[in-house]
Amino acid sequence: xxxxxxxxxxxxxxxxxxxxxxxxxxxxxxxxxxxxxxxxxxxxxxxxxxxxxxxxxxxxxxxxxxxxxxxxxxxxxxxxxxxxxxxxxxxxxxxxxxxxxxxxxxxxxxxxxxxxxxxxxxxxxxxxxxxxxxxxxxxxxxxxxxxxxxxxxxxxxxxxxxxxxxxxxxxxxxxxxxxxxxxxxxxxxxxxxxxxxxxxxxxxxxxxxxxxxxxxxxxxxxxxxxxxxxxxxxxxxxxxxxxxxxxxxxxxxxxxxxxxxxxxxxxxxxxxxxxxxxxxxxxxx
Ligand SMILES: NC(=O)c1ccc[n+]([C@@H]2O[C@H](COP(=O)([O-])OP(=O)(O)OC[C@H]3O[C@@H](n4cnc5c(N)ncnc54)[C@H](O)[C@@H]3O)[C@@H](O)[C@H]2O)c1
Numbered sequence: 534x535x536x537x538x539x540x541x542x543x544x545x546x547x548x549x550x551x552x553x554x555x556x557x558x559x560x561x562x563x564x565x566x567x568x569x570x571x572x573x574x575x576x577x578x579x580x581x582x583x584x585x586x587x588x589x590x591x592x593x594x595x596x597x598x599x600x601x602x603x604x605x606x607x608x609x610x611x612x613x614x615x616x617x618x619x620x621x622x623x624x625x626x627x628x629x630x631x632x633x634x635x636x637x638x639x640x641x642x643x644x645x646x647x648x649x650x651x652x653x654x655x656x657x658x659x660x661x662x663x664x665x666x667x668x669x670x671x672x673x674x675x676x677x678x679x680x681x682x683x684x685x686x687x688x689x690x691x692x693x694x695x696x697x698x699x700x701x702x703x704x705x706x707x708x709x710x711x712x713x714x715x716x717x718x719x720x721x722x723x724x725x726x727x728x729x730x731x732x733x734x735x736x737x738x739x740x741x742x743x744x745x746x747x748x749x750x751x752x753x754x755x756x757x758x759x760x761x762x763x764x765x766x767x768x769x770x771x772x773x774x775x776x777x778x779x780x781x782x783x784x785x786x787x788x789x790x791x792x793x794x795x796x797x798x799x800x801x802x803x804x805x806x807x808x809x810x811x812x813x814x815x816x817x818x
Contacts, residue, residue: 581605581606582654583606583608583609583650583653583654583655584601584607584609584653584654584655584656585609585633585647585655585690586601586657587611587612587657587658587686588611588659588660588661588708589608589611589612589616589619589657590612590619591660592757592758592786593659593789593790594612594657595619595622596787597786597794598610598619599619599622599623599626599790600787600791601797602623602626604794606654607631608620608623608629608630608631609630609633609646609650610631610632611633611635611643611646612634612635612660613634613637613660614634616632616633616634617632619632620632633646633649637681637686643686643690644693647693647694651697652697652698653694653698653703654699654703655705656691656703657705657708657797658687658691658705658708658730659708661682661683661708661723662679663723663760663763664723665763666719668721675722676722683727684729684730687730688733691707691737702745703745704747704749704796705737705746706797707731707733707748707751708750708751708752708753709727709753709808710723710727711753711812712724712727713728713752714818731752731808734748734749734807734808739806742805747801747805749796749801749805749809750807751793751808752811753789753811753812754774754810754813755774755783755812755813756789757786771783777815778812778814778815779813780813780814783813784811784812784813788811792811796809
Protein backbone atom coordinates (compact mmCIF):
# COMPACT_ATOMS: atom_id res chain seq x y z
CA UNK A 534 0.00 0.00 0.00
CA UNK A 535 1.47 3.31 -1.00
CA UNK A 536 1.02 6.33 1.21
CA UNK A 537 -0.93 8.13 -1.47
CA UNK A 538 -3.46 5.33 -1.43
CA UNK A 539 -3.96 5.53 2.32
CA UNK A 540 -7.13 7.21 3.37
CA UNK A 541 -9.34 7.85 6.31
CA UNK A 542 -7.87 10.67 8.39
CA UNK A 543 -4.81 12.63 9.29
CA UNK A 544 -3.08 15.57 7.85
CA UNK A 545 -2.59 16.26 4.21
CA UNK A 546 0.15 14.40 2.47
CA UNK A 547 1.10 16.01 -0.80
CA UNK A 548 -1.06 19.00 0.13
CA UNK A 549 -4.14 19.15 2.25
CA UNK A 550 -6.41 19.05 -0.75
CA UNK A 551 -4.98 15.65 -1.64
CA UNK A 552 -6.67 14.05 1.37
CA UNK A 553 -10.07 12.72 0.48
CA UNK A 554 -12.64 11.53 2.95
CA UNK A 555 -11.23 13.52 5.87
CA UNK A 556 -14.54 13.81 7.67
CA UNK A 557 -16.82 11.82 5.39
CA UNK A 558 -14.67 8.74 5.76
CA UNK A 559 -14.55 8.93 9.53
CA UNK A 560 -16.83 7.44 12.15
CA UNK A 561 -18.56 4.29 11.08
CA UNK A 562 -16.34 4.01 8.07
CA UNK A 563 -13.56 1.93 9.57
CA UNK A 564 -14.19 -1.72 10.21
CA UNK A 565 -13.14 -3.41 13.40
CA UNK A 566 -9.84 -5.18 12.97
CA UNK A 567 -8.38 -8.23 14.65
CA UNK A 568 -6.63 -8.11 17.96
CA UNK A 569 -2.89 -8.49 18.35
CA UNK A 570 -1.45 -6.10 15.79
CA UNK A 571 -1.96 -2.65 14.45
CA UNK A 572 -5.28 -2.47 12.65
CA UNK A 573 -5.34 -0.08 9.79
CA UNK A 574 -7.75 -1.27 7.14
CA UNK A 575 -11.00 0.49 6.47
CA UNK A 576 -14.00 -1.02 4.71
CA UNK A 577 -12.61 -0.19 1.30
CA UNK A 578 -9.49 -2.20 2.09
CA UNK A 579 -7.46 0.98 2.29
CA UNK A 580 -5.23 1.91 5.19
CA UNK A 581 -6.33 4.42 7.79
CA UNK A 582 -3.70 6.76 9.09
CA UNK A 583 -2.38 5.84 12.51
CA UNK A 584 -2.31 7.91 15.68
CA UNK A 585 -0.63 6.78 18.90
CA UNK A 586 -1.96 8.35 22.10
CA UNK A 587 -0.10 7.84 25.40
CA UNK A 588 -2.13 7.79 28.58
CA UNK A 589 -5.16 6.94 26.45
CA UNK A 590 -6.66 4.85 29.25
CA UNK A 591 -7.17 8.03 31.30
CA UNK A 592 -9.63 10.92 31.21
CA UNK A 593 -8.29 13.33 28.61
CA UNK A 594 -6.27 10.70 26.70
CA UNK A 595 -9.35 8.54 26.25
CA UNK A 596 -11.35 11.48 24.90
CA UNK A 597 -8.49 12.32 22.52
CA UNK A 598 -8.27 8.71 21.32
CA UNK A 599 -12.04 8.55 20.78
CA UNK A 600 -12.04 11.83 18.87
CA UNK A 601 -9.13 10.87 16.62
CA UNK A 602 -10.82 7.53 15.94
CA UNK A 603 -13.93 9.48 14.98
CA UNK A 604 -11.74 11.54 12.66
CA UNK A 605 -10.78 8.28 10.95
CA UNK A 606 -7.44 7.40 12.50
CA UNK A 607 -6.58 3.87 13.56
CA UNK A 608 -5.56 4.38 17.18
CA UNK A 609 -2.66 2.85 19.10
CA UNK A 610 -3.89 3.10 22.69
CA UNK A 611 -0.82 3.14 24.94
CA UNK A 612 -1.33 3.16 28.70
CA UNK A 613 -0.15 1.18 31.68
CA UNK A 614 -3.83 0.88 32.72
CA UNK A 615 -7.23 0.64 31.00
CA UNK A 616 -5.84 0.49 27.44
CA UNK A 617 -8.23 -2.39 26.64
CA UNK A 618 -11.20 -0.41 27.99
CA UNK A 619 -10.49 2.48 25.65
CA UNK A 620 -10.07 0.12 22.72
CA UNK A 621 -13.43 -1.41 23.54
CA UNK A 622 -15.11 2.02 23.59
CA UNK A 623 -13.55 2.95 20.24
CA UNK A 624 -14.58 -0.34 18.66
CA UNK A 625 -18.10 -0.07 20.06
CA UNK A 626 -18.38 3.29 18.35
CA UNK A 627 -17.21 1.79 15.05
CA UNK A 628 -13.57 2.81 15.15
CA UNK A 629 -10.32 0.91 14.97
CA UNK A 630 -7.84 0.62 17.82
CA UNK A 631 -5.14 -1.60 19.30
CA UNK A 632 -4.12 -1.70 22.97
CA UNK A 633 -0.51 -1.30 24.07
CA UNK A 634 -0.46 -1.88 27.85
CA UNK A 635 3.00 -0.44 28.32
CA UNK A 636 4.84 1.28 31.17
CA UNK A 637 6.35 4.45 29.73
CA UNK A 638 9.21 4.21 32.24
CA UNK A 639 10.41 1.10 30.39
CA UNK A 640 12.22 2.37 27.28
CA UNK A 641 12.59 -1.12 25.79
CA UNK A 642 8.89 -1.86 26.16
CA UNK A 643 8.05 1.51 24.63
CA UNK A 644 10.29 0.87 21.64
CA UNK A 645 8.78 -2.61 21.21
CA UNK A 646 5.31 -1.01 21.12
CA UNK A 647 6.38 1.48 18.46
CA UNK A 648 7.90 -1.37 16.45
CA UNK A 649 4.58 -3.22 16.64
CA UNK A 650 2.70 -0.11 15.48
CA UNK A 651 5.09 0.50 12.59
CA UNK A 652 4.52 3.57 10.44
CA UNK A 653 2.52 6.27 12.15
CA UNK A 654 1.25 9.73 11.31
CA UNK A 655 0.37 11.27 14.64
CA UNK A 656 1.71 11.07 18.19
CA UNK A 657 -0.09 12.57 21.17
CA UNK A 658 2.11 12.67 24.29
CA UNK A 659 -0.47 12.83 27.05
CA UNK A 660 0.37 10.42 29.91
CA UNK A 661 1.31 11.99 33.21
CA UNK A 662 1.49 11.46 36.95
CA UNK A 663 0.92 14.24 39.46
CA UNK A 664 1.98 13.35 43.01
CA UNK A 665 1.51 16.21 45.45
CA UNK A 666 3.89 16.95 48.29
CA UNK A 667 5.56 20.01 49.81
CA UNK A 668 8.64 20.85 47.75
CA UNK A 669 11.16 20.28 50.55
CA UNK A 670 9.77 16.80 51.20
CA UNK A 671 9.86 15.47 47.63
CA UNK A 672 12.24 12.50 47.50
CA UNK A 673 14.59 12.54 44.55
CA UNK A 674 13.22 9.16 43.47
CA UNK A 675 9.74 10.69 43.14
CA UNK A 676 11.12 13.62 41.14
CA UNK A 677 12.90 11.12 38.84
CA UNK A 678 9.71 9.11 38.39
CA UNK A 679 7.63 12.16 37.50
CA UNK A 680 10.23 13.19 34.97
CA UNK A 681 10.51 9.66 33.52
CA UNK A 682 6.77 9.55 32.80
CA UNK A 683 5.89 13.19 32.10
CA UNK A 684 9.00 14.29 30.27
CA UNK A 685 11.50 11.58 29.28
CA UNK A 686 8.68 9.51 27.76
CA UNK A 687 7.55 12.52 25.69
CA UNK A 688 11.06 12.91 24.32
CA UNK A 689 11.50 9.17 23.69
CA UNK A 690 8.08 8.69 22.10
CA UNK A 691 8.69 11.69 19.85
CA UNK A 692 12.00 10.24 18.71
CA UNK A 693 10.49 6.81 18.04
CA UNK A 694 7.53 8.41 16.25
CA UNK A 695 9.63 10.63 14.01
CA UNK A 696 11.72 7.61 13.00
CA UNK A 697 8.50 5.97 11.82
CA UNK A 698 6.75 8.88 10.15
CA UNK A 699 6.32 8.78 6.38
CA UNK A 700 8.11 11.12 3.99
CA UNK A 701 5.00 13.29 3.63
CA UNK A 702 5.35 14.28 7.30
CA UNK A 703 3.26 13.97 10.42
CA UNK A 704 2.15 15.68 13.57
CA UNK A 705 3.00 15.58 17.27
CA UNK A 706 0.97 17.11 20.08
CA UNK A 707 2.41 17.38 23.60
CA UNK A 708 -0.03 17.86 26.46
CA UNK A 709 1.27 20.37 28.99
CA UNK A 710 -0.70 22.15 31.73
CA UNK A 711 -1.87 25.64 32.58
CA UNK A 712 0.12 25.28 35.81
CA UNK A 713 3.32 25.91 33.87
CA UNK A 714 2.26 29.59 33.67
CA UNK A 715 1.04 30.30 37.17
CA UNK A 716 2.71 27.56 39.18
CA UNK A 717 0.87 25.36 41.69
CA UNK A 718 1.93 24.72 45.26
CA UNK A 719 3.04 21.21 46.21
CA UNK A 720 3.16 20.11 42.58
CA UNK A 721 6.68 21.28 41.72
CA UNK A 722 8.04 18.24 39.88
CA UNK A 723 4.89 18.00 37.77
CA UNK A 724 4.83 21.70 36.91
CA UNK A 725 8.50 21.55 35.88
CA UNK A 726 7.75 18.70 33.44
CA UNK A 727 4.89 20.66 31.92
CA UNK A 728 7.09 23.66 31.21
CA UNK A 729 9.55 21.23 29.66
CA UNK A 730 6.81 19.81 27.40
CA UNK A 731 6.12 23.29 26.00
CA UNK A 732 9.83 23.97 25.47
CA UNK A 733 10.37 20.57 23.86
CA UNK A 734 7.51 21.40 21.51
CA UNK A 735 9.34 24.48 20.21
CA UNK A 736 12.69 22.73 19.84
CA UNK A 737 11.12 19.83 17.95
CA UNK A 738 9.02 22.11 15.76
CA UNK A 739 12.11 24.06 14.76
CA UNK A 740 14.14 20.95 13.95
CA UNK A 741 11.40 18.89 12.30
CA UNK A 742 9.74 21.60 10.22
CA UNK A 743 11.89 20.86 7.17
CA UNK A 744 10.51 17.31 7.28
CA UNK A 745 6.92 18.67 7.31
CA UNK A 746 6.44 17.32 10.83
CA UNK A 747 4.40 19.78 12.87
CA UNK A 748 4.76 19.85 16.63
CA UNK A 749 2.33 21.68 18.89
CA UNK A 750 1.38 21.79 22.53
CA UNK A 751 -2.02 21.85 24.22
CA UNK A 752 -2.15 23.30 27.70
CA UNK A 753 -5.30 22.22 29.57
CA UNK A 754 -6.86 24.14 32.42
CA UNK A 755 -9.01 22.25 34.91
CA UNK A 756 -10.90 19.26 33.51
CA UNK A 757 -12.93 16.81 35.57
CA UNK A 758 -10.79 13.64 35.35
CA UNK A 759 -9.07 11.41 37.92
CA UNK A 760 -6.44 14.15 38.14
CA UNK A 761 -8.91 16.19 40.20
CA UNK A 762 -8.72 13.66 43.03
CA UNK A 763 -5.59 15.48 44.20
CA UNK A 764 -7.95 18.21 45.44
CA UNK A 765 -9.50 16.95 48.69
CA UNK A 766 -12.78 18.92 48.56
CA UNK A 767 -14.46 18.53 45.13
CA UNK A 768 -17.21 21.14 45.70
CA UNK A 769 -14.74 23.71 46.98
CA UNK A 770 -12.41 23.02 44.07
CA UNK A 771 -15.28 23.37 41.61
CA UNK A 772 -16.09 26.83 43.03
CA UNK A 773 -12.42 27.75 42.92
CA UNK A 774 -12.21 26.79 39.23
CA UNK A 775 -15.30 28.80 38.29
CA UNK A 776 -14.04 31.84 40.19
CA UNK A 777 -10.94 31.82 38.01
CA UNK A 778 -12.37 30.94 34.59
CA UNK A 779 -14.02 33.49 32.31
CA UNK A 780 -16.49 30.83 31.20
CA UNK A 781 -18.76 29.89 34.10
CA UNK A 782 -18.94 26.15 33.50
CA UNK A 783 -16.56 23.21 33.60
CA UNK A 784 -14.79 22.20 30.42
CA UNK A 785 -15.27 18.68 29.08
CA UNK A 786 -12.56 16.25 27.91
CA UNK A 787 -14.29 16.33 24.51
CA UNK A 788 -13.65 20.09 24.24
CA UNK A 789 -9.96 19.46 24.91
CA UNK A 790 -9.88 16.59 22.40
CA UNK A 791 -11.42 18.84 19.73
CA UNK A 792 -8.38 21.11 19.90
CA UNK A 793 -6.02 18.16 19.49
CA UNK A 794 -8.11 17.03 16.53
CA UNK A 795 -7.75 20.48 14.96
CA UNK A 796 -3.99 20.56 15.52
CA UNK A 797 -3.33 17.19 13.89
CA UNK A 798 -5.77 17.85 11.08
CA UNK A 799 -5.52 19.64 7.74
CA UNK A 800 -6.98 22.94 9.00
CA UNK A 801 -3.84 23.41 11.11
CA UNK A 802 -1.44 22.60 8.26
CA UNK A 803 0.53 25.84 8.79
CA UNK A 804 0.54 25.72 12.60
CA UNK A 805 3.67 24.49 14.35
CA UNK A 806 5.62 25.25 17.51
CA UNK A 807 2.53 26.71 19.24
CA UNK A 808 0.97 26.18 22.63
CA UNK A 809 -2.82 26.41 22.68
CA UNK A 810 -4.43 27.18 26.04
CA UNK A 811 -7.70 25.31 26.63
CA UNK A 812 -8.83 26.58 30.02
CA UNK A 813 -12.15 28.45 29.72
CA UNK A 814 -10.29 31.74 30.01
CA UNK A 815 -8.38 31.12 33.26
CA UNK A 816 -4.77 31.92 32.36
CA UNK A 817 -4.69 34.19 29.30
CA UNK A 818 -1.26 34.28 27.66
N1 LIG B 1 -7.38 16.95 34.03
C1 LIG B 1 -6.87 18.15 34.15
O1 LIG B 1 -7.49 19.03 34.74
C2 LIG B 1 -5.54 18.48 33.55
C3 LIG B 1 -5.07 19.79 33.71
C4 LIG B 1 -3.84 20.13 33.13
C5 LIG B 1 -3.13 19.18 32.43
N2 LIG B 1 -3.60 17.92 32.31
C6 LIG B 1 -2.77 16.98 31.56
O2 LIG B 1 -3.58 16.18 30.73
C7 LIG B 1 -2.98 14.90 30.57
C8 LIG B 1 -3.99 13.82 30.89
O3 LIG B 1 -4.39 13.95 32.24
P1 LIG B 1 -5.74 13.33 32.79
O4 LIG B 1 -6.43 14.39 33.51
O5 LIG B 1 -6.44 12.58 31.73
O6 LIG B 1 -5.15 12.32 33.89
P2 LIG B 1 -5.41 10.76 34.08
O7 LIG B 1 -4.73 10.40 35.35
O8 LIG B 1 -6.86 10.48 33.95
O9 LIG B 1 -4.65 10.10 32.84
C9 LIG B 1 -3.26 9.89 32.81
C10 LIG B 1 -2.98 8.55 32.18
O10 LIG B 1 -1.56 8.34 32.13
C11 LIG B 1 -1.33 6.97 32.40
N3 LIG B 1 0.01 6.72 32.90
C12 LIG B 1 0.53 7.15 34.07
N4 LIG B 1 1.75 6.62 34.25
C13 LIG B 1 2.01 5.85 33.17
C14 LIG B 1 3.12 5.02 32.81
N5 LIG B 1 4.19 4.88 33.59
N6 LIG B 1 3.06 4.38 31.61
C15 LIG B 1 1.95 4.48 30.82
N7 LIG B 1 0.89 5.24 31.13
C16 LIG B 1 0.91 5.90 32.31
C17 LIG B 1 -2.35 6.63 33.48
O11 LIG B 1 -2.56 5.23 33.58
C18 LIG B 1 -3.57 7.41 33.03
O12 LIG B 1 -4.45 6.62 32.26
C19 LIG B 1 -1.75 14.89 31.47
O13 LIG B 1 -0.61 15.20 30.71
C20 LIG B 1 -2.04 16.00 32.45
O14 LIG B 1 -0.85 16.56 32.96
C21 LIG B 1 -4.78 17.55 32.87
